[in-house]
Amino acid sequence: MRYLRSDAGRLALAEVARYALTDSSLVPDIASAREQFGDRTAVIVETVKLRRKGAAKFERAAEWLFTDEALQQSTAGPVAEHRARRLRGAVVHDATCSIGTELAALRHWASFAVGSDIDPVRLAMAGHNLGLDGPDVALCRADALRPVTGDAVVLVDPARRSGSRRRFDPRAYLPPLDELLDVLRERNYAVKCAPGIDFAVVEQMGFDGEIEVTSLGGSVREACLWSRGLGDRGVRRRATMLDTGEQIDDTAPDDCGVAEAGRWIVDPDGAVVRAGLVRHYAVRHGLWQLDPDIAYLSGDQLPHGVRGFEVLETLAFNERHLRQAFSARDVGAAEILVRGVDVDPDALRTRLRLRGSTQVTVVITRLGSGAASRATAFLCRPSR
Known part of the structure; x- marks a missing residue:
């Protein structure tokens, strides 16, 4: 070092x-x-x-110091910047500051930032990384389960990896999420979690604030737990899509209809799906569901900035029908999207033996329930 x-x-x-x-x-x-x-x-x-x-995560990566594990877990710059904006003007204590990536964003938005970590090597790296521009941030060595601040908002990013292995049980995080929430019960806090965390388990731990699911670059990056004092009143779920700047939460209307496919099929952003806000998103954009239990939406107009799929043909799904439709359209390349049907897109693509010159997207999904359930394929032209 x-x-x-x-x-x-x-x-x-x-x-x-x-x-x-x-x-x-x-x-x-x-x-x-x-x-x-x-x-x-x-x-x-x-x-x-x-x-x-x-460099894929941070503008200043060419000057920073990393460990491999710290880099894997670190929050991408735009996601950290978004969180820092939500904490503008606050005194913030990053109690698992690691190599300083969250503090690099907080220093521009918080009124004062304190960083602590139990690992002295990562603290030294944080000191180096944060010393590249602007005023210093206060750093100290401390255990996240024993916060060294009093009134500051506490930000925590528990470790969810052990070497190359992920920890899926939040009680196996370091520090364990249940212990962390207990320690922070009387504090304002934001805790970064894996996007796939079981929301019901979190609520069983006594969490009663807002869960914000954030996406960037077309993928879901994290679920952040915001204590009740930091969330918007009444909001329990929020989806934030940094690619478009759009946010939607569970206080929005969700009375969308269910109908057959219109001109377009929309596969909502993963943050919307993960946060359970598909119906809310549909109402906002004048869309409807193809099935009440499936996340695909449809509409006659495509929301601005959203990739959609223009429906060219609808057919009952089986491989023979699909092969015939592809042959008639001279399809040589196919993007295959699947929900609610046990189909491996890569294996299906191989079995179809495509040899044509055109490209399509095929959306395969289950419509209906019980005896009326049917697998349906939509041949589509992607908007981009």
């Missing part, structure tokens, strides 16, 4: 950053670096590779 932060270390990192470090060049690149930097080569090369990997 000390070496990487020294002038010699910075020069070494800048030199190795010129190397390709691809699978084919890695061995000769490391041999070349070892001639110059000897035993320090491994840590220099690893740091350069982590910085390149981190």
